[in-house]
Amino acid sequence: xxxxxxxxxxxxxxxxxxxxxxxxxxxxxxxxxxxxxxxxxxxxxxxxxxxxxxxxxxxxxxxxxxxxxxxxxxxxxxxxxxxxxxxxxxxxxxxxxxxxxxxxxxxxxxxxxxxxxxxxxxxxxxxxxxxxxxxxxxxxxxxxxxxxxxxxxxxxxxxxxxxxxxxxxxxxxxxxxxxxxxxxxxxxxxxxxxxxxxxxxxxxxxxxxxxxxxxxxxxxxxxxxxxxxxxxxxxxxxxxxxxxxxxxxxxxxxxxxxxxxxxxxxxxxxxxxxxxxxxxxxxxxxxxxxxxxxxxxxxxxxxxxxxxxxxxxxxxxxxxxxxxxxxxxxxxxxxxxxxxxxxxxxxxxxxxxxxxxxxxxxxxxxxxxxxxxxxxxxxxxxxxxxxxxxxxxxxxxxxxxxxxxxxxxxxxxxxxxxxxxxxxxxxxxxxxxxxxxxxxxxxxxxxxxxxxxxxxxxxxxxxxxxxxx
Amino acid sequence: xxxxxxxxxxxxxxxxxxxxxxxxxxxxxxxxxxxxxxxxxxxxxxxxxxxxxxxxxxxxxxxxxxxxxxxxxxxxxxxxxxxxxxxxxxxxxxxxxxxxxxxxxxxxxxxxxxxxxxxxxxxxxxxxxxxxxxxxxxxxxxxxxxxxxxxxxxxxxxxxxxxxxxxxxxxxxxxxxxxxxxxxxxxxxxxxxxxxxxxxxxxxxxxxxxxxxxxxxxxxxxxxxxxxxxxxxxxxxxxxxxxxxxxxxxxxxxxxxxxxxxxxxxxxxxxxxxxxxxxxxxxxxxxxxxxxxxxxxxxxxxxxxxxxxxxxxxxxxxxxxxxxxxxxxxxxxxxxxxxxxxxxxxxxxxxxxxxxxxxxxx
Numbered sequence: 001x002x003x004x005x006x007x008x009x010x011x012x013x014x015x016x017x018x019x020x021x022x023x024x025x026x027x028x029x030x031x032x033x034x035x036x037x038x039x040x041x042x043x044x045x046x047x048x049x050x051x052x053x054x055x056x057x058x059x060x061x062x063x064x065x066x067x068x069x070x071x072x073x074x075x076x077x078x079x080x081x082x083x084x085x086x087x088x089x090x091x092x093x094x095x096x097x098x099x100x101x102x103x104x105x106x107x108x109x110x111x112x113x114x115x116x117x118x119x120x121x122x123x124x125x126x127x128x129x130x131x132x133x134x135x136x137x138x139x140x141x142x143x144x145x146x147x148x149x150x151x152x153x154x155x156x157x158x159x160x161x162x163x164x165x166x167x168x169x170x171x172x173x174x175x176x177x178x179x180x181x182x183x184x185x186x187x188x189x190x191x192x193x194x195x196x197x198x199x200x201x202x203x204x205x206x207x208x209x210x211x212x213x214x215x216x217x218x219x220x221x222x223x224x225x226x227x228x229x230x231x232x233x234x235x236x237x238x239x240x241x242x243x244x245x246x247x248x249x250x251x252x253x254x255x256x257x258x259x260x261x262x263x264x265x266x267x268x269x270x271x272x273x274x275x276x277x278x279x280x281x282x283x284x285x286x287x288x289x290x291x292x293x294x295x296x297x298x299x300x301x302x303x304x305x306x307x308x309x310x311x312x313x314x315x316x317x318x319x320x321x322x323x324x325x326x327x328x329x330x331x332x333x334x335x336x337x338x339x340x341x342x343x344x345x346x347x348x349x350x351x352x353x354x355x356x357x358x359x360x361x362x363x364x365x366x367x368x369x370x371x372x373x374x375x376x377x378x379x380x381x382x383x384x385x386x387x388x389x390x391x392x393x394x395x396x397x398x399x400x401x402x403x404x405x406x407x408x409x410x411x412x413x414x415x416x417x418x419x420x421x422x423x424x425x426x427x428x429x430x431x432x433x434x435x436x437x438x439x440x441x442x443x444x445x446x447x448x449x450x451x452x453x454x455x456x457x458x459x460x461x462x463x464x465x466x467x468x469x
Numbered sequence: 470x471x472x473x474x475x476x477x478x479x480x481x482x483x484x485x486x487x488x489x490x491x492x493x494x495x496x497x498x499x500x501x502x503x504x505x506x507x508x509x510x511x512x513x514x515x516x517x518x519x520x521x522x523x524x525x526x527x528x529x530x531x532x533x534x535x536x537x538x539x540x541x542x543x544x545x546x547x548x549x550x551x552x553x554x555x556x557x558x559x560x561x562x563x564x565x566x567x568x569x570x571x572x573x574x575x576x577x578x579x580x581x582x583x584x585x586x587x588x589x590x591x592x593x594x595x596x597x598x599x600x601x602x603x604x605x606x607x608x609x610x611x612x613x614x615x616x617x618x619x620x621x622x623x624x625x626x627x628x629x630x631x632x633x634x635x636x637x638x639x640x641x642x643x644x645x646x647x648x649x650x651x652x653x654x655x656x657x658x659x660x661x662x663x664x665x666x667x668x669x670x671x672x673x674x675x676x677x678x679x680x681x682x683x684x685x686x687x688x689x690x691x692x693x694x695x696x697x698x699x700x701x702x703x704x705x706x707x708x709x710x711x712x713x714x715x716x717x718x719x720x721x722x723x724x725x726x727x728x729x730x731x732x733x734x735x736x737x738x739x740x741x742x743x744x745x746x747x748x749x750x751x752x753x754x755x756x757x758x759x760x761x762x763x764x765x766x767x768x769x770x771x772x773x774x775x776x777x778x779x780x781x782x783x784x785x786x787x788x789x790x791x792x793x794x795x796x797x798x799x800x801x802x803x804x805x806x807x808x809x810x811x812x813x814x815x816x817x818x819x820x821x822x823x824x825x826x827x828x829x830x831x
Contacts, residue, residue, distance in 0.1 A: 232830055310515060310517050313516070314513075336510050339505040344506070344524035348520065355519075357525055358520065372517070373508075374507060375519070376518070379523045379617070380576070380616065381618050382768050384716075395827070396823075398772060424515035425515075428515045428517065429519050435513070437513075
């Protein structure tokens, strides 16, 4: 299968290729919720002193993935809702090693690979693993049919892969080696950009020696860095077992965990968008207070702060105080201001649009200063087909929308709404401003819940029948 | 402009629910959003939206029609202005009425229908007929199906088809001879009762009698015919603009013109005495206008790209068949309406195959 659709939104405020240091925070605010995890099981007491690397909380529903203390300090569970606050945080030379204690015991019970996977889990590296098809956390005791490693971050604006890799190339290749040791014969697919640059050539040369690492050149078009799209591109079927997927930060965490047996506490996070100056990368740890970032960088007075990229990220509300454990970047988007007079009649020299309906199509593609504005009224679908053209999954969003409009969920199911990867491009290009992404998200949830209910009901009936016998 | 905006803000409560004029909310909102870009912001991801909205999308069609309109004014006179005005008023009334009844927004799609309709009318058609035709088209062709985006047939063509069947005399006999002066009829109002309005036959009607007009006349548009359909150059100019802006899909146009040329070419090759050359037929009658502006209507054409090819092929070949083998001299209207009927079936076929193929992918 080839790559389909895709579109690059050229947005002002691309983070520069630098990593700027940030001051050490005195207090860390660790949100107990991140896109994938909800850390419900608190492992520490209020007022307890913890060392860097100690687990503060766990998510029982996700194989007990821990929320590690990024710094040593005193736990405060009461000062902020939905956060674990770490006060008097200090950076210690010797972080504690929670993994080693359990290791010898587990090693005897299971194989070496599973032991390493346990170690990754304990050291906070496992949270960077994704199931390529579902996006969930894979089972740390399982074994995949293949691993996809993606070095690209194409969504505007998440952390750029080249920034993460620069000066950490050695760690990266070592991490790949460790990854190989988790596998028996299964391949590792390394997705790198299909561009010719010195840096890309260095990576290619480094990788050449690894037998089980296969390189996949990916065009720099959003959302070809999506794991599900990559898995489909590689022909890795869901029925053949799970496919694990990692990004650059995952490989670096694996390297740190298995080479140094140290938890991965600090990471590079992008901070971009038109609402922040300068757009750059910063080196921070989970729980880093948003207030300190706001103090250091100039934010637009009225701006929306988004956790993640512009197309899939979630708005960070006032109640969120620190970066979550999975944060891939912050995007600051100015809110819409003013209403243009006769806006639709303007020549549009400064508008960067998908369809060449503005005068700007005569000039070279450029980065527009986008805001949160809807830029039009909601209208019925006119089947312009733009959504189908940009869809990377090969489905027809307008068709699914029409089924859903009529309440035909089985129609949407037949039209393969399950293949949607929620990249958000259809909603972006829609001239009728229909929120397709959210509709599909909701109906997928509905179908999922319904299927689960059916399964449970079947199991219940089965149990009743068994009891009857 | 700020004062105008303030005026709108002040008037809003009157049109809100419970206000005195709440019934007229669609009109108020249409006017407000016509003048000022809406102030709504995104709530969830994706947090940004493309600058293109439906107003701009539809204005692109109006822009693309400008060459045709200018040509129509040049050849057939100022009466077109009256026709456009009547068409907008009559069609607009139906549209607004339905928006008020349904409590929905007034949709921009009507602006296109109201402009397209007079352009496919004979230039001397009585104004009341324009009103009846466009009202019928918007009502039966669009509103009965649920409004913009849900209609099966192109509303303008439904209106024209209705008039062609109800008043065949006026719709196919009274053709205005185009202006032969250099300045054209930019400043003249010519209707059926005028002295210099000579009813004559369209090139296609003459061709049926074996009398072919020259190709240059067809290209320029100095032939009798529907107001906006005669000038091939103007249509191509606007049509290419539509294709470049991707408001119209090129596959439909290429499908129609390709299949038409192919089939007409075969006929001409087989019996050159009976059938005119394909290169002449392409520029005659309403084919180009239909291909660029009518068939490409995204709502009534198939949505899938493969469906668009088939749809084009059906329209193109049906036009050839109607033109050459039936009593009608022109068949584009019927061909496109036929295409509209099969469009959902074509989509169904294409999508069935697509989903069957997707099955093996993940």
